[in-house]
Amino acid sequence: MHPSLAQVHDRIELQKSALPQMYGDVDFTQTPERYTQDVAESSLPPSLHNMAPPPADMVARVKAYTMLGDVTADAYAALMGEYGFRRLVDMLTTACDEGLEAVPDAPPELVALITEMETRPDWLDMGMVRKGAALNRLPMAVTSPWMIRGAFLATFMNKYTALPMAITGTLGYSTSARRVNETATFFTVTTLPGALEPRGEGFKAAAMVRLMHSMVRFNILRKMKSWDVSVYGIPVPQVDQMPAGLIDVFLLAYQMLDEGRTEFTADERARVEFSRYRCYLLGLPEDLLMDTPQGIVxxxxxxxxxxxxxxxxxxxxTLVRATLEAYLPPDRKLGHRIFNALEKRLARLVLVKHFLGGDSQKAREIGVPVGPLDYAVAMGLFPYISAKMALYRFALSVPGLRGIADRRLTARIRKLLKRYGHAEFTSDAEAYRPAVPVAA
Incomplete structure (x- = not known):
């Protein structure tokens, strides 16, 4: 049973009394400039402007959640003054790896965070989640290494949602590489067998991402006086996690509706439940996690x-250029240098096709020109990637080969995780820079 809209607003207003050191000065009755009701002025692609509008209640919930952080994780992040940033990270890591009983004198805020994450929602079917994870191992092992940088650019195409990334020091090439690799690590590790179970690697990664986002909110709201809530709203609100967490099932649902289908197949349902539960662990409100194709769209x-x-x-x-120029592999071995050079060219095409509506002139204006060599690389790589995917799909469909293929994919994912490096999932306030003014 979803909370009523009034209950949603009560939860949002609760932030002020529960965490006055973070939200005491925030007026939750105001509508920030970033919010619009005019689809022509919105970030929705023009190709979707003529679609039937979402239900009014859903629109109202999205508007409300624009002002919601993460009450449980924010409360834990707010202990930084008492425990220090590193101690909070260490206690959370220990609790995820060994259980709360392994953390002497665990603060109630840590207990609340772990308990919330371990509480399984009524709709959860872990068998479906495990199946969804297995189905996601193939694209994560074969396709995602070539696409993750391009997909990451989606977070930088809007000045209202990109500012927290700019403030937290992601403008440099080295920090851009770290953030891309951390993002790749999170989505990759969650597909491993058992990763989303308590004590699992994906469960811990989700807890660390929640803490990182809460640290960003705490540091910006406490220390960045130039952050204007009336313009930007709450830093990293819950609705801003939806694109990364649900983009794969959104594309699936959109394709289904285009084909006239309204019911998921068993495999599609497993993929949806996997993504929904991963988002749940990240703290997204359950009433944002739709379970039908039309609802997701x-x-x-x-x-x-x-x-x-x-x-x-x-x-x-600046964020786009820094991310596209960053060197992602862990070393300068020849194979890694070749991969980085080719993958960057694919990322440019992803930017133009998916985020600039195919406008190559716009790409040139922001310093990311796309030329014949980029298309030549794509023409060579896409058939290779498609063939590899097809071979694995065939092997996974044959009972005698399925186990072998899945073990190879799991080993491939482990190898990728080593290449991405150890993800810190932290945010150091000392590296923050002043908020830039939003141009009219």
Whole structure:
């Protein structure tokens, strides 16, 4: 049973009394500039402007959650003054690895966070989640290494949602590489067998991501006086986690509706439940986690249509260029250098096709020109990637080969995780820079 809209607003207003050191000065009755009701002014792609509008209640929930952080994780992050940033990370890591009983005198805020994550929602079917994880291992092992940088660019194309990334020091090439690799690590590790179970690697990664986002909110709201809530709203609100967490099932649902299908197959349902539970562990409210194709499309479009369009070069352009120029592999071995050079060219095409509506002139204006060599690389790589995917799909469909193929994919994922490096999932306030003004 989803909470009523009034209960949602009560939960949002609770942030002020529960965490006055973070939210005491926030007026939760105001609507930030980033929010719009005019789809023509929104970040929703023009191709979707003529779709049937989402239900009014869903639109209202998206608007409300624009002002919601993560009450449980925020309370734990707010202990930084008492425990220090490193101690909070260490206690959370120990609790995830060994259980709360392994943390002497665990603060109630840590107990609340772990307990919340270990509480399974009524709709959860872990068998489906495990199946969904297995189905996601193939694209994560074969396709994602070539696409993760390009997909990461989606977070930088809007000045209202990109500013926290700019403030937290992601403008440099080295920090850009770290953030891309951390993002790749999170989505990759969650597909491993048993990863989303308590004590699992994906469960711990989700807890660390929650803490990182809460640290960002705590540090920005406490220390960045130039952060204007009336313009940007709450830093990293819950609705801003939806694109990364649900993009794969959104594309699936959109394709289904385009084909006239309204019911998931068993495999598709498993993929959906896997993504929904991963988002649940990240702290997303359950009433944002739709379970039908139409519901998924509606909630994602409601979110896209709620954010005012805006691209400024100082924030968005710099983040895009730094991310595209970053060197992602862990060393300068020849194979890694070749991979990085080819993968960067694919990322440029992903940027133009998916985030700039195919506008190559716009790409040139922001300093990311796309040329014949980029298309030549794509023409050579895409058949290779597609053939590899097809071979694995065949092996996974044959009972005698399925286990062998899955073990190879799991080993491949382990190898990728080593290449991505150890993910810290932390946010150091000392590296923050002043908030830039949003251009009109």
């Amino acid at each position: 509606d909630i994602m479009n409601a979110r896209g249509a709620s954010i005012r369009q805006g691209f400024d070069d100082e924030t968005c352009g």
